[in-house]
Amino acid sequence: QVQLQESGxxxxxxxxxxxxxxxxxxxxxxxxxxxxIRQPPGKGLEWIGYIYYSGSTNYNPSLKSRxxxxxxxxxxxxxxxxxxxxxxxTAFYYCARGRTTVTTLDLWGRGTLVTVSS
Amino acid sequence: xxELTQDPAVSVALGQTVRITCQGDSLRSYYxxxxxxxxxxxxxxxxxxxxxxxxxxxxxxSGSSSGNTASLTITGAQAEDEADYYCNSRDSSGNHVVFGxxxxxxxx
Numbered sequence: 001q002v003q004l005q006e007s008g009x010x011x012x013x014x015x016x017x018x019x020x021x022x023x024x025x026x027x028x029x030x031x032x033x034x035x036x037i038r039q040p041p042g043k044g045l046e047w048i049g050y051i052y053y054s055g056s057t058n059y060n061p062s063l064k065s066r067x068x069x070x071x072x073x074x075x076x077x078x079x080x081x082x083x084x085x086x087x088x089x090t091a092f093y094y095c096a097r098g099r100t101t102v103t104t105l106d107l108w109g110r111g112t113l114v115t116v117s118s
Numbered sequence: 119x120x121e122l123t124q125d126p127a128v129s130v131a132l133g134q135t136v137r138i139t140c141q142g143d144s145l146r147s148y149y150x151x152x153x154x155x156x157x158x159x160x161x162x163x164x165x166x167x168x169x170x171x172x173x174x175x176x177x178x179x180s181g182s183s184s185g186n187t188a189s190l191t192i193t194g195a196q197a198e199d200e201a202d203y204y205c206n207s208r209d210s211s212g213n214h215v216v217f218g219x220x221x222x223x224x225x226x
Contacts, residue, residue, distance in 0.1 A: 037217075058215075104167070106166070
């Protein structure tokens, strides 16, 4: 079955760029919407943005100036870059698939904790 | 603050029925989806669209909507239903995705 797996550094220094990759296995990335969501420890979910397999993107207005989401269909991966990070960006980061609609996130990765600290 | 509002906490006696609500102007135009998150786990979809359950979700979970309020109902709550529940939908502009703040469900 299709699975998602996040990967990337678990520790990022303030003012630097957070970079994560989500690998799609067991199926093709060449369809559907692919999203990033984050969750500060003990808090609620925040949508970061999504990319359609064709490359069109949509970002949370509150993060738009710092976020880039890209897709590499040859590797069945999509990626997140968040620049100029601060401690407020410390969170569990999840990748997810939007299958029927962009908001219907039917498949999630297990998540990865990214801590912003010097 | 989120454009979708949820009660922070709700409790239900074992075997009883509980309704978890999600309010927002965008829900007059768009359906809400519901996610269950247990400690240490990623969220999982339990209800989507008008009232659809992904494969493997028990039929005690159901969804409904009226005006600006979407509801997730658990009929005959089980101990394993104790979790955080989040709604999501589009924002009021229709251009972006938003999540509610989440509801912690306790099964007594």
